[in-house]
Amino acid sequence: MALSLARLRSIPIPLPPLPEQRAIAYVLRTVQEAKEATDRVIAALRELKKSLMRHLFTYGPVPLDQTEAVELQETEIGPIPAHWRVVRLGEVVKDSFSGGTPSTKKPEYWGGNIPWTTSAILNEDDIFLSRFQRTITELGLDRSASKTAPKGSLIVGTRVGVGxxxxAGFxxxxxxDLTALVLKSNVEALFAAYLFKSAFLQEQIRERTRGTTIKGIPRxxxxxxxxPLPPLSEQREIARxxxxxxxxxxxxxxxxxxxxALFKTLLHHLxxxxxxxxxxxxxxxxxATP
Known part of the structure:
Protein backbone atom coordinates (compact mmCIF):
# COMPACT_ATOMS: atom_id res chain seq x y z
CA MET A 1 0.00 0.00 0.00
CA ALA A 2 1.51 3.32 -1.10
CA LEU A 3 1.94 6.20 1.32
CA SER A 4 0.96 9.57 -0.17
CA LEU A 5 3.16 12.62 0.29
CA ALA A 6 0.33 14.39 2.08
CA ARG A 7 -0.10 11.48 4.49
CA LEU A 8 3.66 11.33 5.04
CA ARG A 9 3.77 15.03 5.88
CA SER A 10 0.94 14.64 8.40
CA ILE A 11 2.75 12.03 10.51
CA PRO A 12 3.84 13.55 13.84
CA ILE A 13 7.48 13.13 14.83
CA PRO A 14 9.34 13.96 18.05
CA LEU A 15 11.48 17.08 17.72
CA PRO A 16 13.88 17.67 20.60
CA PRO A 17 16.17 20.72 20.64
CA LEU A 18 18.92 20.60 18.03
CA PRO A 19 21.77 19.85 20.48
CA GLU A 20 19.78 16.89 21.83
CA GLN A 21 19.09 15.66 18.29
CA ARG A 22 22.83 15.72 17.62
CA ALA A 23 23.59 13.96 20.89
CA ILE A 24 21.02 11.23 20.19
CA ALA A 25 22.39 10.75 16.65
CA TYR A 26 25.92 10.49 18.05
CA VAL A 27 24.96 7.82 20.60
CA LEU A 28 23.04 5.74 18.05
CA ARG A 29 25.78 6.10 15.47
CA THR A 30 28.39 4.96 18.00
CA VAL A 31 26.44 1.78 18.76
CA GLN A 32 25.85 1.18 15.05
CA GLU A 33 29.56 1.57 14.27
CA ALA A 34 30.41 -0.87 17.06
CA LYS A 35 28.02 -3.42 15.53
CA GLU A 36 29.54 -2.90 12.07
CA ALA A 37 33.03 -3.37 13.52
CA THR A 38 31.86 -6.62 15.13
CA ASP A 39 30.46 -7.75 11.76
CA ARG A 40 33.90 -7.20 10.24
CA VAL A 41 35.55 -9.20 13.02
CA ILE A 42 33.11 -12.08 12.49
CA ALA A 43 33.73 -12.06 8.73
CA ALA A 44 37.50 -12.07 9.31
CA LEU A 45 37.22 -14.95 11.79
CA ARG A 46 35.16 -16.98 9.34
CA GLU A 47 37.80 -16.46 6.66
CA LEU A 48 40.47 -17.41 9.17
CA LYS A 49 38.60 -20.62 9.94
CA LYS A 50 38.41 -21.53 6.24
CA SER A 51 42.13 -20.94 5.81
CA LEU A 52 42.91 -22.83 9.01
CA MET A 53 40.84 -25.81 7.88
CA ARG A 54 42.69 -25.93 4.56
CA HIS A 55 45.99 -25.79 6.44
CA LEU A 56 45.07 -28.40 9.06
CA PHE A 57 43.64 -30.89 6.58
CA THR A 58 46.71 -30.51 4.36
CA TYR A 59 49.64 -30.26 6.79
CA GLY A 60 48.16 -31.31 10.11
CA PRO A 61 48.35 -29.35 13.39
CA VAL A 62 51.74 -27.72 12.74
CA PRO A 63 52.66 -24.00 12.78
CA LEU A 64 52.71 -22.15 9.46
CA ASP A 65 56.48 -21.74 9.59
CA GLN A 66 56.94 -25.52 9.84
CA THR A 67 54.89 -26.62 6.84
CA GLU A 68 57.98 -27.14 4.67
CA ALA A 69 59.16 -29.80 7.12
CA VAL A 70 55.98 -31.83 6.67
CA GLU A 71 56.40 -34.70 4.21
CA LEU A 72 53.29 -34.86 2.03
CA GLN A 73 51.74 -37.57 -0.10
CA GLU A 74 49.42 -37.02 -3.06
CA THR A 75 46.05 -38.74 -2.66
CA GLU A 76 42.62 -38.84 -4.28
CA ILE A 77 41.52 -36.04 -1.94
CA GLY A 78 44.63 -33.92 -2.36
CA PRO A 79 47.95 -33.66 -0.50
CA ILE A 80 48.02 -34.86 3.13
CA PRO A 81 50.85 -35.72 5.55
CA ALA A 82 52.69 -38.89 4.60
CA HIS A 83 51.85 -40.61 7.90
CA TRP A 84 48.10 -40.09 7.46
CA ARG A 85 45.84 -42.61 5.74
CA VAL A 86 42.95 -42.16 3.31
CA VAL A 87 40.00 -44.42 4.14
CA ARG A 88 36.35 -44.76 3.24
CA LEU A 89 34.02 -43.23 5.79
CA GLY A 90 32.43 -46.63 6.26
CA GLU A 91 35.76 -48.03 7.50
CA VAL A 92 35.59 -45.90 10.64
CA VAL A 93 31.85 -46.38 11.27
CA LYS A 94 30.75 -49.09 13.69
CA ASP A 95 27.04 -48.71 12.97
CA SER A 96 24.85 -46.53 10.77
CA PHE A 97 21.11 -46.08 10.43
CA SER A 98 18.47 -43.58 9.36
CA GLY A 99 15.29 -42.78 11.23
CA GLY A 100 11.63 -42.09 10.67
CA THR A 101 8.64 -40.03 11.77
CA PRO A 102 5.87 -41.37 14.01
CA SER A 103 2.38 -40.86 12.61
CA THR A 104 1.16 -37.35 13.36
CA LYS A 105 -2.38 -38.77 13.39
CA LYS A 106 -1.56 -40.65 16.59
CA PRO A 107 -1.39 -38.15 19.48
CA GLU A 108 -0.23 -40.94 21.78
CA TYR A 109 3.05 -41.03 19.81
CA TRP A 110 3.94 -37.42 20.64
CA GLY A 111 4.76 -35.34 23.71
CA GLY A 112 6.78 -37.95 25.56
CA ASN A 113 10.24 -37.63 27.05
CA ILE A 114 12.30 -38.74 24.03
CA PRO A 115 13.89 -35.89 22.03
CA TRP A 116 13.19 -36.20 18.29
CA THR A 117 14.31 -34.10 15.35
CA THR A 118 14.55 -33.68 11.60
CA SER A 119 17.43 -32.09 9.72
CA ALA A 120 15.73 -28.68 9.95
CA ILE A 121 17.31 -28.16 13.37
CA LEU A 122 20.84 -28.47 11.96
CA ASN A 123 22.74 -25.36 10.91
CA GLU A 124 25.70 -25.54 8.55
CA ASP A 125 28.09 -24.26 11.23
CA ASP A 126 26.88 -26.61 13.98
CA ILE A 127 29.44 -28.94 15.51
CA PHE A 128 27.26 -30.10 18.39
CA LEU A 129 23.57 -30.98 18.07
CA SER A 130 22.21 -29.47 21.27
CA ARG A 131 18.60 -28.80 20.19
CA PHE A 132 15.59 -30.82 19.09
CA GLN A 133 12.23 -30.06 17.50
CA ARG A 134 9.73 -32.23 19.34
CA THR A 135 9.47 -35.12 21.76
CA ILE A 136 7.97 -38.53 21.19
CA THR A 137 6.80 -41.35 23.43
CA GLU A 138 8.21 -44.85 23.80
CA LEU A 139 5.16 -46.04 21.86
CA GLY A 140 5.90 -43.60 19.05
CA LEU A 141 9.48 -44.81 18.89
CA ASP A 142 8.49 -48.48 18.92
CA ARG A 143 5.78 -48.13 16.26
CA SER A 144 7.68 -46.04 13.74
CA ALA A 145 10.91 -46.20 11.75
CA SER A 146 12.51 -43.65 14.06
CA LYS A 147 15.61 -44.80 15.91
CA THR A 148 17.64 -43.31 18.72
CA ALA A 149 21.09 -42.00 17.87
CA PRO A 150 23.34 -42.33 20.91
CA LYS A 151 25.15 -39.39 22.46
CA GLY A 152 28.49 -38.85 20.72
CA SER A 153 27.37 -40.24 17.37
CA LEU A 154 27.65 -38.16 14.21
CA ILE A 155 24.27 -36.98 12.87
CA VAL A 156 24.31 -36.30 9.12
CA GLY A 157 21.67 -34.81 6.86
CA THR A 158 21.16 -37.32 4.04
CA ARG A 159 17.71 -36.52 2.64
CA VAL A 160 17.02 -32.86 3.45
CA GLY A 161 19.87 -30.59 4.47
CA VAL A 162 22.24 -32.99 2.76
CA GLY A 163 25.78 -32.80 4.10
CA ALA A 168 24.82 -35.60 19.13
CA GLY A 169 25.04 -33.93 22.54
CA PHE A 170 22.52 -36.43 23.99
CA ASP A 177 16.08 -36.96 6.81
CA LEU A 178 19.00 -37.96 9.01
CA THR A 179 21.55 -40.72 9.30
CA ALA A 180 23.36 -41.57 12.52
CA LEU A 181 26.98 -42.72 12.31
CA VAL A 182 28.31 -44.50 15.38
CA LEU A 183 32.05 -44.09 15.03
CA LYS A 184 34.81 -46.52 15.92
CA SER A 185 37.28 -45.74 18.70
CA ASN A 186 40.00 -44.61 16.26
CA VAL A 187 37.97 -41.53 15.24
CA GLU A 188 37.33 -38.39 17.26
CA ALA A 189 33.71 -37.38 16.65
CA LEU A 190 34.50 -33.64 16.66
CA PHE A 191 37.22 -34.16 14.07
CA ALA A 192 34.70 -36.02 11.89
CA ALA A 193 32.18 -33.18 12.30
CA TYR A 194 34.76 -30.64 11.14
CA LEU A 195 35.65 -32.87 8.18
CA PHE A 196 32.05 -32.49 7.01
CA LYS A 197 32.60 -28.73 6.81
CA SER A 198 35.58 -29.15 4.47
CA ALA A 199 35.33 -28.31 0.76
CA PHE A 200 36.76 -31.65 -0.42
CA LEU A 201 34.24 -33.69 1.56
CA GLN A 202 31.28 -31.51 0.58
CA GLU A 203 32.30 -31.91 -3.06
CA GLN A 204 32.15 -35.70 -2.70
CA ILE A 205 28.69 -35.39 -1.15
CA ARG A 206 27.46 -33.22 -4.04
CA GLU A 207 28.74 -35.77 -6.54
CA ARG A 208 26.76 -38.53 -4.81
CA THR A 209 23.54 -36.60 -4.22
CA ARG A 210 20.58 -37.83 -6.27
CA GLY A 211 16.93 -37.01 -6.84
CA THR A 212 14.86 -34.21 -8.33
CA THR A 213 12.07 -33.16 -5.98
CA ILE A 214 13.84 -34.27 -2.80
CA LYS A 215 17.57 -34.68 -3.18
CA GLY A 216 19.45 -37.09 -0.99
CA ILE A 217 22.49 -39.27 -0.66
CA PRO A 218 22.04 -43.04 -0.15
CA ARG A 219 23.73 -44.37 2.96
CA PRO A 228 41.84 -38.39 5.69
CA LEU A 229 42.63 -40.30 8.88
CA PRO A 230 45.38 -38.82 11.06
CA PRO A 231 46.50 -40.43 14.32
CA LEU A 232 43.93 -39.91 17.08
CA SER A 233 46.13 -37.41 18.93
CA GLU A 234 46.31 -35.21 15.83
CA GLN A 235 42.58 -35.51 15.24
CA ARG A 236 41.97 -34.18 18.74
CA GLU A 237 44.44 -31.32 18.32
CA ILE A 238 42.87 -30.30 15.00
CA ALA A 239 39.41 -30.33 16.62
CA ARG A 240 40.72 -28.31 19.58
CA ALA A 261 19.35 -5.18 21.14
CA LEU A 262 20.99 -2.11 22.67
CA PHE A 263 20.48 -0.11 19.47
CA LYS A 264 16.77 -1.00 19.30
CA THR A 265 16.27 -0.18 22.98
CA LEU A 266 18.08 3.15 22.73
CA LEU A 267 16.28 4.05 19.52
CA HIS A 268 12.91 3.50 21.14
CA HIS A 269 13.67 5.13 24.50
CA LEU A 270 15.58 8.12 23.14
CA ALA A 288 28.71 20.96 16.95
CA THR A 289 28.20 20.55 13.23
CA PRO A 290 25.29 18.17 12.55
Missing amino acids: KAAV DIAISQ RDLLSILI MLQAVDARIEAEEKKKAALE MTAKIRLPEEFVARFAE
Whole structure:
Protein backbone atom coordinates (compact mmCIF):
# COMPACT_ATOMS: atom_id res chain seq x y z
CA MET A 1 0.00 0.00 0.00
CA ALA A 2 1.51 3.32 -1.10
CA LEU A 3 1.94 6.20 1.32
CA SER A 4 0.96 9.57 -0.17
CA LEU A 5 3.16 12.62 0.29
CA ALA A 6 0.33 14.39 2.08
CA ARG A 7 -0.10 11.48 4.49
CA LEU A 8 3.66 11.33 5.04
CA ARG A 9 3.77 15.03 5.88
CA SER A 10 0.94 14.64 8.40
CA ILE A 11 2.75 12.03 10.51
CA PRO A 12 3.84 13.55 13.84
CA ILE A 13 7.48 13.13 14.83
CA PRO A 14 9.34 13.96 18.05
CA LEU A 15 11.48 17.08 17.72
CA PRO A 16 13.88 17.67 20.60
CA PRO A 17 16.17 20.72 20.64
CA LEU A 18 18.92 20.60 18.03
CA PRO A 19 21.77 19.85 20.48
CA GLU A 20 19.78 16.89 21.83
CA GLN A 21 19.09 15.66 18.29
CA ARG A 22 22.83 15.72 17.62
CA ALA A 23 23.59 13.96 20.89
CA ILE A 24 21.02 11.23 20.19
CA ALA A 25 22.39 10.75 16.65
CA TYR A 26 25.92 10.49 18.05
CA VAL A 27 24.96 7.82 20.60
CA LEU A 28 23.04 5.74 18.05
CA ARG A 29 25.78 6.10 15.47
CA THR A 30 28.39 4.96 18.00
CA VAL A 31 26.44 1.78 18.76
CA GLN A 32 25.85 1.18 15.05
CA GLU A 33 29.56 1.57 14.27
CA ALA A 34 30.41 -0.87 17.06
CA LYS A 35 28.02 -3.42 15.53
CA GLU A 36 29.54 -2.90 12.07
CA ALA A 37 33.03 -3.37 13.52
CA THR A 38 31.86 -6.62 15.13
CA ASP A 39 30.46 -7.75 11.76
CA ARG A 40 33.90 -7.20 10.24
CA VAL A 41 35.55 -9.20 13.02
CA ILE A 42 33.11 -12.08 12.49
CA ALA A 43 33.73 -12.06 8.73
CA ALA A 44 37.50 -12.07 9.31
CA LEU A 45 37.22 -14.95 11.79
CA ARG A 46 35.16 -16.98 9.34
CA GLU A 47 37.80 -16.46 6.66
CA LEU A 48 40.47 -17.41 9.17
CA LYS A 49 38.60 -20.62 9.94
CA LYS A 50 38.41 -21.53 6.24
CA SER A 51 42.13 -20.94 5.81
CA LEU A 52 42.91 -22.83 9.01
CA MET A 53 40.84 -25.81 7.88
CA ARG A 54 42.69 -25.93 4.56
CA HIS A 55 45.99 -25.79 6.44
CA LEU A 56 45.07 -28.40 9.06
CA PHE A 57 43.64 -30.89 6.58
CA THR A 58 46.71 -30.51 4.36
CA TYR A 59 49.64 -30.26 6.79
CA GLY A 60 48.16 -31.31 10.11
CA PRO A 61 48.35 -29.35 13.39
CA VAL A 62 51.74 -27.72 12.74
CA PRO A 63 52.66 -24.00 12.78
CA LEU A 64 52.71 -22.15 9.46
CA ASP A 65 56.48 -21.74 9.59
CA GLN A 66 56.94 -25.52 9.84
CA THR A 67 54.89 -26.62 6.84
CA GLU A 68 57.98 -27.14 4.67
CA ALA A 69 59.16 -29.80 7.12
CA VAL A 70 55.98 -31.83 6.67
CA GLU A 71 56.40 -34.70 4.21
CA LEU A 72 53.29 -34.86 2.03
CA GLN A 73 51.74 -37.57 -0.10
CA GLU A 74 49.42 -37.02 -3.06
CA THR A 75 46.05 -38.74 -2.66
CA GLU A 76 42.62 -38.84 -4.28
CA ILE A 77 41.52 -36.04 -1.94
CA GLY A 78 44.63 -33.92 -2.36
CA PRO A 79 47.95 -33.66 -0.50
CA ILE A 80 48.02 -34.86 3.13
CA PRO A 81 50.85 -35.72 5.55
CA ALA A 82 52.69 -38.89 4.60
CA HIS A 83 51.85 -40.61 7.90
CA TRP A 84 48.10 -40.09 7.46
CA ARG A 85 45.84 -42.61 5.74
CA VAL A 86 42.95 -42.16 3.31
CA VAL A 87 40.00 -44.42 4.14
CA ARG A 88 36.35 -44.76 3.24
CA LEU A 89 34.02 -43.23 5.79
CA GLY A 90 32.43 -46.63 6.26
CA GLU A 91 35.76 -48.03 7.50
CA VAL A 92 35.59 -45.90 10.64
CA VAL A 93 31.85 -46.38 11.27
CA LYS A 94 30.75 -49.09 13.69
CA ASP A 95 27.04 -48.71 12.97
CA SER A 96 24.85 -46.53 10.77
CA PHE A 97 21.11 -46.08 10.43
CA SER A 98 18.47 -43.58 9.36
CA GLY A 99 15.29 -42.78 11.23
CA GLY A 100 11.63 -42.09 10.67
CA THR A 101 8.64 -40.03 11.77
CA PRO A 102 5.87 -41.37 14.01
CA SER A 103 2.38 -40.86 12.61
CA THR A 104 1.16 -37.35 13.36
CA LYS A 105 -2.38 -38.77 13.39
CA LYS A 106 -1.56 -40.65 16.59
CA PRO A 107 -1.39 -38.15 19.48
CA GLU A 108 -0.23 -40.94 21.78
CA TYR A 109 3.05 -41.03 19.81
CA TRP A 110 3.94 -37.42 20.64
CA GLY A 111 4.76 -35.34 23.71
CA GLY A 112 6.78 -37.95 25.56
CA ASN A 113 10.24 -37.63 27.05
CA ILE A 114 12.30 -38.74 24.03
CA PRO A 115 13.89 -35.89 22.03
CA TRP A 116 13.19 -36.20 18.29
CA THR A 117 14.31 -34.10 15.35
CA THR A 118 14.55 -33.68 11.60
CA SER A 119 17.43 -32.09 9.72
CA ALA A 120 15.73 -28.68 9.95
CA ILE A 121 17.31 -28.16 13.37
CA LEU A 122 20.84 -28.47 11.96
CA ASN A 123 22.74 -25.36 10.91
CA GLU A 124 25.70 -25.54 8.55
CA ASP A 125 28.09 -24.26 11.23
CA ASP A 126 26.88 -26.61 13.98
CA ILE A 127 29.44 -28.94 15.51
CA PHE A 128 27.26 -30.10 18.39
CA LEU A 129 23.57 -30.98 18.07
CA SER A 130 22.21 -29.47 21.27
CA ARG A 131 18.60 -28.80 20.19
CA PHE A 132 15.59 -30.82 19.09
CA GLN A 133 12.23 -30.06 17.50
CA ARG A 134 9.73 -32.23 19.34
CA THR A 135 9.47 -35.12 21.76
CA ILE A 136 7.97 -38.53 21.19
CA THR A 137 6.80 -41.35 23.43
CA GLU A 138 8.21 -44.85 23.80
CA LEU A 139 5.16 -46.04 21.86
CA GLY A 140 5.90 -43.60 19.05
CA LEU A 141 9.48 -44.81 18.89
CA ASP A 142 8.49 -48.48 18.92
CA ARG A 143 5.78 -48.13 16.26
CA SER A 144 7.68 -46.04 13.74
CA ALA A 145 10.91 -46.20 11.75
CA SER A 146 12.51 -43.65 14.06
CA LYS A 147 15.61 -44.80 15.91
CA THR A 148 17.64 -43.31 18.72
CA ALA A 149 21.09 -42.00 17.87
CA PRO A 150 23.34 -42.33 20.91
CA LYS A 151 25.15 -39.39 22.46
CA GLY A 152 28.49 -38.85 20.72
CA SER A 153 27.37 -40.24 17.37
CA LEU A 154 27.65 -38.16 14.21
CA ILE A 155 24.27 -36.98 12.87
CA VAL A 156 24.31 -36.30 9.12
CA GLY A 157 21.67 -34.81 6.86
CA THR A 158 21.16 -37.32 4.04
CA ARG A 159 17.71 -36.52 2.64
CA VAL A 160 17.02 -32.86 3.45
CA GLY A 161 19.87 -30.59 4.47
CA VAL A 162 22.24 -32.99 2.76
CA GLY A 163 25.78 -32.80 4.10
CA LYS A 164 25.07 -31.00 7.35
CA ALA A 165 26.63 -32.84 10.28
CA ALA A 166 27.01 -32.46 14.05
CA VAL A 167 27.85 -34.56 17.08
CA ALA A 168 24.82 -35.60 19.13
CA GLY A 169 25.04 -33.93 22.54
CA PHE A 170 22.52 -36.43 23.99
CA ASP A 171 20.55 -39.50 22.92
CA ILE A 172 18.08 -38.34 20.28
CA ALA A 173 15.54 -40.01 17.99
CA ILE A 174 15.92 -39.01 14.35
CA SER A 175 13.72 -38.69 11.28
CA GLN A 176 14.20 -40.14 7.82
CA ASP A 177 16.08 -36.96 6.81
CA LEU A 178 19.00 -37.96 9.01
CA THR A 179 21.55 -40.72 9.30
CA ALA A 180 23.36 -41.57 12.52
CA LEU A 181 26.98 -42.72 12.31
CA VAL A 182 28.31 -44.50 15.38
CA LEU A 183 32.05 -44.09 15.03
CA LYS A 184 34.81 -46.52 15.92
CA SER A 185 37.28 -45.74 18.70
CA ASN A 186 40.00 -44.61 16.26
CA VAL A 187 37.97 -41.53 15.24
CA GLU A 188 37.33 -38.39 17.26
CA ALA A 189 33.71 -37.38 16.65
CA LEU A 190 34.50 -33.64 16.66
CA PHE A 191 37.22 -34.16 14.07
CA ALA A 192 34.70 -36.02 11.89
CA ALA A 193 32.18 -33.18 12.30
CA TYR A 194 34.76 -30.64 11.14
CA LEU A 195 35.65 -32.87 8.18
CA PHE A 196 32.05 -32.49 7.01
CA LYS A 197 32.60 -28.73 6.81
CA SER A 198 35.58 -29.15 4.47
CA ALA A 199 35.33 -28.31 0.76
CA PHE A 200 36.76 -31.65 -0.42
CA LEU A 201 34.24 -33.69 1.56
CA GLN A 202 31.28 -31.51 0.58
CA GLU A 203 32.30 -31.91 -3.06
CA GLN A 204 32.15 -35.70 -2.70
CA ILE A 205 28.69 -35.39 -1.15
CA ARG A 206 27.46 -33.22 -4.04
CA GLU A 207 28.74 -35.77 -6.54
CA ARG A 208 26.76 -38.53 -4.81
CA THR A 209 23.54 -36.60 -4.22
CA ARG A 210 20.58 -37.83 -6.27
CA GLY A 211 16.93 -37.01 -6.84
CA THR A 212 14.86 -34.21 -8.33
CA THR A 213 12.07 -33.16 -5.98
CA ILE A 214 13.84 -34.27 -2.80
CA LYS A 215 17.57 -34.68 -3.18
CA GLY A 216 19.45 -37.09 -0.99
CA ILE A 217 22.49 -39.27 -0.66
CA PRO A 218 22.04 -43.04 -0.15
CA ARG A 219 23.73 -44.37 2.96
CA ARG A 220 26.01 -46.68 1.01
CA ASP A 221 27.22 -43.71 -1.04
CA LEU A 222 27.76 -41.66 2.11
CA LEU A 223 29.86 -44.43 3.59
CA SER A 224 31.94 -44.62 0.40
CA ILE A 225 33.23 -41.06 0.81
CA LEU A 226 36.99 -40.74 1.18
CA ILE A 227 38.35 -39.05 4.29
CA PRO A 228 41.84 -38.39 5.69
CA LEU A 229 42.63 -40.30 8.88
CA PRO A 230 45.38 -38.82 11.06
CA PRO A 231 46.50 -40.43 14.32
CA LEU A 232 43.93 -39.91 17.08
CA SER A 233 46.13 -37.41 18.93
CA GLU A 234 46.31 -35.21 15.83
CA GLN A 235 42.58 -35.51 15.24
CA ARG A 236 41.97 -34.18 18.74
CA GLU A 237 44.44 -31.32 18.32
CA ILE A 238 42.87 -30.30 15.00
CA ALA A 239 39.41 -30.33 16.62
CA ARG A 240 40.72 -28.31 19.58
CA MET A 241 42.22 -25.61 17.33
CA LEU A 242 39.04 -25.26 15.29
CA GLN A 243 36.90 -25.19 18.41
CA ALA A 244 38.99 -22.27 19.69
CA VAL A 245 38.14 -20.27 16.55
CA ASP A 246 34.48 -21.28 16.83
CA ALA A 247 34.41 -20.09 20.45
CA ARG A 248 35.72 -16.68 19.35
CA ILE A 249 33.13 -16.48 16.57
CA GLU A 250 30.37 -17.39 19.03
CA ALA A 251 31.55 -14.69 21.45
CA GLU A 252 31.51 -12.08 18.68
CA GLU A 253 28.06 -13.22 17.54
CA LYS A 254 26.75 -12.74 21.09
CA LYS A 255 28.38 -9.30 21.20
CA LYS A 256 26.69 -8.41 17.90
CA ALA A 257 23.31 -9.58 19.19
CA ALA A 258 23.76 -7.51 22.36
CA LEU A 259 24.65 -4.41 20.32
CA GLU A 260 21.60 -4.91 18.08
CA ALA A 261 19.35 -5.18 21.14
CA LEU A 262 20.99 -2.11 22.67
CA PHE A 263 20.48 -0.11 19.47
CA LYS A 264 16.77 -1.00 19.30
CA THR A 265 16.27 -0.18 22.98
CA LEU A 266 18.08 3.15 22.73
CA LEU A 267 16.28 4.05 19.52
CA HIS A 268 12.91 3.50 21.14
CA HIS A 269 13.67 5.13 24.50
CA LEU A 270 15.58 8.12 23.14
CA MET A 271 13.05 8.89 20.40
CA THR A 272 10.14 8.73 22.84
CA ALA A 273 11.99 10.58 25.62
CA LYS A 274 11.54 7.65 27.98
CA ILE A 275 15.17 8.24 28.78
CA ARG A 276 17.04 11.51 28.30
CA LEU A 277 20.74 12.03 27.79
CA PRO A 278 22.55 13.93 30.58
CA GLU A 279 22.45 17.69 30.12
CA GLU A 280 26.23 18.03 30.39
CA PHE A 281 26.58 15.47 27.57
CA VAL A 282 24.01 17.24 25.35
CA ALA A 283 25.76 20.59 25.98
CA ARG A 284 28.82 19.29 24.12
CA PHE A 285 26.75 19.29 20.92
CA ALA A 286 25.36 22.82 21.24
CA GLU A 287 27.88 24.22 18.75
CA ALA A 288 28.71 20.96 16.95
CA THR A 289 28.20 20.55 13.23
CA PRO A 290 25.29 18.17 12.55
